[in-house]
Amino acid sequence: MSFRGPVINKINGGLGQQAPSDRNVAALIIASGYAVGTTFPLGATVELDSIDDAAALGLTPATDANAAGDTTALTWYHISEFFRLNPDGKLFVHNGSAVAAANIFAANGPADAIMTASANSVRFMGVVFGFDPDATLTITGGFANFVPTVQAAAQVWVDARAQDHVFVDCVVVEGVAASTTLVDLKTLDSPQVHITVACDHGYLAEYPAAFLKTAAVGTVLGSIGVRMLSESIGSAVLERYPSGKRGSANYSLVDTRQNRWLKPGLSTGVLFDALSQAVRDELTTKAYGYAGRFEGYPGVYFNAEATCTTVVDDFNTIHANRVWNECARRLRRALIPRINSRIRIDSATGRIAPETIADWDAASKRELEALLAEGELADFTFTLNPEQDVIAQGKVVCSVRVVPQGIAKVIEADLGFTNPAQA
Secondary structure, eight states: OTTOOOOOOOOOOTTOOOOOOSSOEEEEEETTOOOBTTTBOTTOEEEESSHHHHHHTTOOHHHHHHHTTTOOOOHHHHHHHHHHHOTTOEEEEEEOSSOOGGGTTSTTSHHHHHHHHTTTOOOEEEEEOOOOTTOOOOEETTEETHHHHHHHHHHHHHHHHHHTTOOOOEEEEEOTTOOSSOOOGGGSOBTTEEEEOEEETTGGGGSOGGGGGOOOHHHHHHHHHTSOTTOOTTOSSOSSOOGGGTTOSOOOSOBTTTTBSSSEEETTSOBGGGSOHHHHHHHHHTTOBOEEOOTTSOSOEEOOOBOBSOTTSTTOBHHHHHHHHHHHHHHHHHHGGGTTOOOOBOTTTOOBOHHHHHHHHHHHHHHHHHHHHHTSEEEEEEEEOTTOOHHHHOOOOEEEEEEEOOOOSSOOOOOOOOOGGGO
C-alpha cells in the first residue's frame, strides 16, 4: 500500500480568465522622421504602451516644432493622438530615415521590420510620410505623387501577408496635399487601404503653411483601436468607453485643453466649415476619410471608414475587414489541431461520420461563439458536407458564413404633428 493516498492532478483554465486583448495593436511608419539623441534614432523601431513611453524617448511637442524646418513628420503629435483616443492600445513606431515611397512596403522595408519587431501581432497600420516643408509637391492621382505609390504597394503587401496567414486589417495612408478635383478612390482596388485627408487645422496653426497638406493618421489609428471590431470609426458614441471616459455622452475628437480638433479641415488646406454639403457628400461617396461636425450637435467626428474599393465589395469598410480577419484567425486556431487528424468514415457509405462533423462543428463554435457573445457578430453557421471523398482526396472542405452587425450610415425619421382630440 505504501500509504501514498490519492493522487491529485492540478487542472488549469477552469476560471475562464481572459488574456489581454490582442486586437488593439497598431503600427505607425514615419517615412522621413527625425532623431531624438540616442533614444530615438533614425531607422529605429520602438514599442510603446503609453504616451509616457514616448516621453521617455525624449519625444515632446517641442521636438516636433524643432524638426518642423526639415520634416512634416509630427511624430509626437501622431503618437499622442493614438494614445489620447486609445489609452489601452499598443503602438509600434518605425522612425524612418528618408525612406522612399516605393520602399516602405518592399521586402525587408519598414513594414516588414515592424511586423518582425511585433512578432506579427500588428493588426492595423498607418503611414505618415514626412516631407521637406519647402518642397514643391507634384500632384498625381489626386495626391502628392508618393501617396498613390504607397496605396498600391500597401495592398500588395497586405495580400502577400494574408497568403502567409498573417492578417493585417487595414493600412491607413496619409493623403498628402489632396487636390480639389476628387479622384474616385473606390476605383483603386485596395480593399484594405484607407486614405485619410483629415487635418487638424487648429493644432497646426502654429506650424508653417505646408503642414496643412498633412493628414492626421495617428488620430485615425487611435479611433480604430478604441472601438470594437464591428464599430465604425465614424460613430459619435462607443459601445465600450475607456475607463477614463465612461459616462461620456459621445466620443468627440475635440480636446480643448490640448487644442485638438477645434478647427477640422482637409489636407487641401480648406477648413471643414468652408465645404459645401455637395463637396462633403462627394468626399464620402469617393471614399475619402475626413473629420467634421453635425449641425446642432457638439464635437468633431470622422465621416466614415471607407476603403479604396467598390461599394459592391464586401470589404469596402475598415470594420468589415477587422471582423473577417478576426473570424479567420479564430477558425485557424480551431482547425489547425485537425490537420493530419483521423477522419472517421462510415464503412457502408464512405461518408464522413457524424462524430467527426460534430467535433469540427464544436471546435469552430467554441472560437466564433466568443465573438457572438461580445456582440461582434449577429450570427454564424458552420457546414461540413459529409459526401466528400476524404479517402481519395485527403482533403476536407467546410463552409463558414458569418452575419455581421449593421452600420446606420444614413438615418431617416418621419416627424409630424398629431391631434389627440381627433385620434
